[in-house]
Amino acid sequence: xxAKVDDEHERDEExxxxxxxxxxxxxxxxRTTFTDPLRVSSLSAAVPGLPGRLGMTMCPGRRQRALSGxxxxxxxxxxxxxxxxxxxxxxxxxxxxxxxxxDIGARQLTAExxxxxxxxxxxxxxxxxxxxxxPARELVDxxxxxxREGRSVAVHCAAGLGxxxxxxxxxxxxxxxxxxxxxxxxxxxxxxxxENLRQEAFVHRxxxxxxxxxxxxxxxxxxxxxxxxxxxxxxxxxVAVNDGVQRALGRLDDAHRELFGAxxxxxxxxxxxxxxxxxxxxxxxxxDTAMLxxxxxxxxxxxxxxxxxxxxxxxxxRGAP
Numbered sequence: 001x002x003a004k005v006d007d008e009h010e011r012d013e014e015x016x017x018x019x020x021x022x023x024x025x026x027x028x029x030x031r032t033t034f035t036d037p038l039r040v041s042s043l044s045a046a047v048p049g050l051p052g053r054l055g056m057t058m059c060p061g062r063r064q065r066a067l068s069g070x071x072x073x074x075x076x077x078x079x080x081x082x083x084x085x086x087x088x089x090x091x092x093x094x095x096x097x098x099x100x101x102x103d104i105g106a107r108q109l110t111a112e113x114x115x116x117x118x119x120x121x122x123x124x125x126x127x128x129x130x131x132x133x134x135p136a137r138e139l140v141d142x143x144x145x146x147x148r149e150g151r152s153v154a155v156h157c158a159a160g161l162g163x164x165x166x167x168x169x170x171x172x173x174x175x176x177x178x179x180x181x182x183x184x185x186x187x188x189x190x191x192x193x194x195e196n197l198r199q200e201a202f203v204h205r206x207x208x209x210x211x212x213x214x215x216x217x218x219x220x221x222x223x224x225x226x227x228x229x230x231x232x233x234x235x236x237x238x239v240a241v242n243d244g245v246q247r248a249l250g251r252l253d254d255a256h257r258e259l260f261g262a263x264x265x266x267x268x269x270x271x272x273x274x275x276x277x278x279x280x281x282x283x284x285x286x287x288d289t290a291m292l293x294x295x296x297x298x299x300x301x302x303x304x305x306x307x308x309x310x311x312x313x314x315x316x317x318r319g320a321p
Contacts, residue, residue, distance in 0.1 A: 052147030063105030165193025
């Protein structure tokens with residue numbers, strides 16, 4: 001099986017074999033553990049406050065020709081040693097099917113990883129596909145538990161993009177991150193992650209299922225035992241909320257500028273027509289909502305009402321008095 005491989009290492013970008021901005025014909029076709037050391041794309045910077053460490057990578061020991069024409073000839077032992085010694089990973093989540101592991105030359109992955117002290121968990125997913133919901137939720141719960149124990153987790157498929165991005169986004173959701181932010185985060189640290197609409201839809205479906213499960217458990221009744229609050233999870237939720245607030249403020253600012261400009265244009269074309277026509281070209285004038293409201297034009301007045309509502313909403317979101 002040949003995996004989809006839009007991985008950043010397989011694009012025509014700056015690379016050890018690049019000379020004068022162009023890839024050499026030989027160097028561009030063969031990549032190895034030594035030309036491209038295995039790298040874990042960490043979510044720590046994109047989503048501050050995560051317990052443990054979470055990241056994505058391509059399959060250690062991958063030996064196959066990619067769709068881009070690149071021939072990968074990785075060394076399994078060296079890749080695994082780098083994961084342990086350089087990337088400080090202690091749990092590896094493998095999303096590659098057993099037959100695919102054989103096809104890409106990494107059939108000894110689990111045994112070699114465990115021999116180096118890595119905990120290996122499996123959730124086989126077809127290339128380009130999505131997992132079944134039940135097994136996905138079980139895996140995510142195991143990963144979240146490991147992260148809360150301080151473990152560093154690397155999720156991999158073949159190229160470390162489609163399946164890896166999908167499952168990693170689900171892990172973020174289980175840690176309290178909203179679906180759209182989780183998708184954006186994995187794509188930010190690993191461009192091309194979550195390769196197709198089916199995978200993106202699964203992430204949203206996972207989030208909805210998680211929400212329903214959480215709501216159902218709350219409906220059973222309050223627990224008599226003290227509630228333990230995970231402060232890292234609270235912080236992650238706060239980051240997600242702040243991101244939403246900033247996006248809302250940006251949209252309000254855009255709407256305010258557009259509506260204010262429309263109100264001024266209406267006033268200058270209506271009640272202020274004679275005055276605006278008499279002004280020299282290049283004249284600059286400061287307007288405010290009070291001036292616009294005093295124009296007497298009903299359309300301008302309607303826009304002023306909306307503009308003032310936007311200003312009030314912006315002040316509330318910014319916490320201004």
